[in-house]
Amino acid sequence: MYRKNAALLMTVGLLCALEYLQAGMIAFASAPIRGEIDASPEEFTLVAALYACIAVVVISKQRWLVERLGWRNFMLGSISIYVLGAVVCGISGDLTSFTVGRVVMALGGASFMTSARLMVNLLPPGPGRFVGVKVFATGLASGTAAAPFLSSLAVVEDTWHAIFWLLIAGAVAAGGLCIRFLPSEPIHEDERSPSSPANILLLSVSTFFLLYVLQRSYYDFYNESIILLAFALLAALGVYIFFHAEHAKDEPFLKVKDLMQSRYILGVGLFCFTYIVLGSNNYILPYFLQSGLGYSWDTIGTFQAFGLAGALLTWFAMALVIPKYPAPKKFFVVGFAALISFGLLLSSLTLDANMWTNILPALVLNGCFVMLVLATAAMQTFRDVTHHDTLFAHAYQIKSMLGQIAMAIGTTLATLFLQWRTTLQYNNLNGHFNPGDPLYQDSAQRLTLALSPAVGAGPANQIAVATLAQDLHQQATLVASMEYFWVVIVVAGVALGVSMAQKTFK
Incomplete structure (x- = not known):
């Protein structure tokens, strides 16, 4: 029994880590992958929409399929389909094959995280289940933290296909573990959805x-x-x-009527809000660090991994505190305070900001916010539905379905905000970008004089103009990004007030 429980716990952590690894790595490396498969941003958008759509549908059918196939057959089938899709992506060289691979991966792997959480309930009731929840959260934090580092490493080494071979290795290991402990019997016909x-x-x-x-x-x-x-x-x-x-x-x-309870509704709303913020930050941060501050791809990946490791450390601290002081409100308050601090640190940066002293602390606070709020919401939202396996499964499926949509909404809001504010700031700054402006004349002359000995007067003037244009775009991006972080501060401040005033999660 001990060995079976150990195999179950390892599978829970591995499946959860795989879900966050694949999402984080492909999102972080989206631009290089587009270039390799010759896909436009619009075409890559269609691939992402297809994956997320299939994910929502597959998650909605997770319990239904488990009831008819049994846990072991369902998981082995899901993992096999996922591996097949990852192999197609791993050998793809064009948009069509990559799209087919991602669709197949979604059919097999979209329910990994949902399945991992539901597997925890296969453990006997008692302290063992809390251990399962801790392993689940550790997998989440580990996958989130490792994704940008591994993705940037694969891109820098010009081996983006390695992303998918890594996922294949993890999925095969999970499949081997599933054989050891998962029950193979389907649920009795009278109890099926x-x-x-x-x-x-x-x-x-x-x-x-x-x-x-x-x-x-x-x-x-x-x-x-x-x-x-x-x-x-x-x-x-x-x-x-x-x-x-x-x-x-x-x-x-799906038993929607039975889930209409204040605790569940508030919890799902909190999940969706956090996923929106997470989707927004995941989009803004790499763009801000690369286009606004000029850091290289591998540096960004490494420091984002360091920052998100804060989520893992936060979870270890929470795991020590929760058994003695389980009340959730303090975790929400500290989580939203961390998000406010994250915004404050990044809202006043300059081009000479230091990655270690100015940016890394903010990235760590972002990781702390994610774990403090998501992990606490996960433990509180489903507290009243854990007595019934099917109801708990449906509750988690609905949360995961809405989470897919919320992440997409967050990315969209961040993109549109950044486009709007960058354009506005660019137009404001562009008023100085003309030969009659004293500041422009002085900057252009100094650059031209510095470059002339190396390339000649004519090319030096052209390079000077191009350099100033690049600086203009960088300044506009920097200011627009800092405005975004002020929005984060305001939104987090409202969320902090609500979390202190609400009485459902005491």
Whole structure:
């Protein structure tokens, strides 16, 4: 029994780490991968929308499939499909094969994190389950922290395919562990959840259009804002109709009606809010560090990994405190205070900011915020539904489905904000970029004089103008990014006030 429990715990941590590794590595290396497979940003957006859409649908069917296949067959099938998709991505050299690989990976691996959390309930009730939760959170923090470092290492070494071979190795190891402990018997027919093909079709179509419109808005929002907003609202209405229909059924596919409790609703709302902030920060930080401050790709990956390791250290500290002082409110307060401090540290940087003393502490605080809020929400949100395996599974599935959408919303909001403010700041600064401006004349003359001995007067003047134009864009990006961090401060301040005032999570 001890060996089976140890294998289960290792699988829980590995599956959770794999989910955050694949998401983090591919997001961080998206630009280099696009270049290697000759894909435009718009085409890569379609791939991401397809993956997220399939992920939502697969997560919604997780419990339904487990009930009919049994845990072992379901996990071995999921891992096999995931490995197949990763192999296709690992040998791909064009957009078509990469897209096929990502779709297959989503079919197999989208439910890894949900499955990992539900596997914890295969442990006997008691302290062992809390150990399972700790292992789950450790896998989450480890995968989150390792993703940018491993991704940047693969890109710098010009071996981006190694991302997928690493995922394959982890998935094969998880499959071997699953054989050792997972039960193979399906759930008795009388206890199975009913199917709902029409509702699943509605969910699939609505989710795809919502995610695609969100990601398409990166490129067309300011030109076609009314059309995009209209389609987004229609798609969101479709998702709402899906949940409303499940709520109204006597025998639903997902037990939405039984989950309408204040603790669960507030917890899922907190999850979604945190995922929106996480998606926004994950987009802004690499762009800010590279385009605004001029750091190299591998440096950014390494320091983001150092910063996100703060999440792992935070979890170790929480694991020591929770058994003696389990009240959740203090963790939320400290988490949102960490997010405010993160924003304050990055909202007043200059071009000569030091990575170790000015930026790394902020990245660590961002990791602390993620773990303090997400881990605490995970332990509190589902407290009233753990007595029923199916209800708990449906509760976690719905949270994971909405989390996929919330991450996409966060990335979209950050992208649109940065486009808006960068353009505005660029136009403000561009007023000085003309031959009649004394500051421009002085800067151009000094650069031209410095370069002339090496390249000649004519090329030196051209290089000077190009350098000033690059500096202009960098300054606009820096100021726009700092405005974003002020928004984070305000939003985190409101969240801090709400977390102190609410009485559900005491």
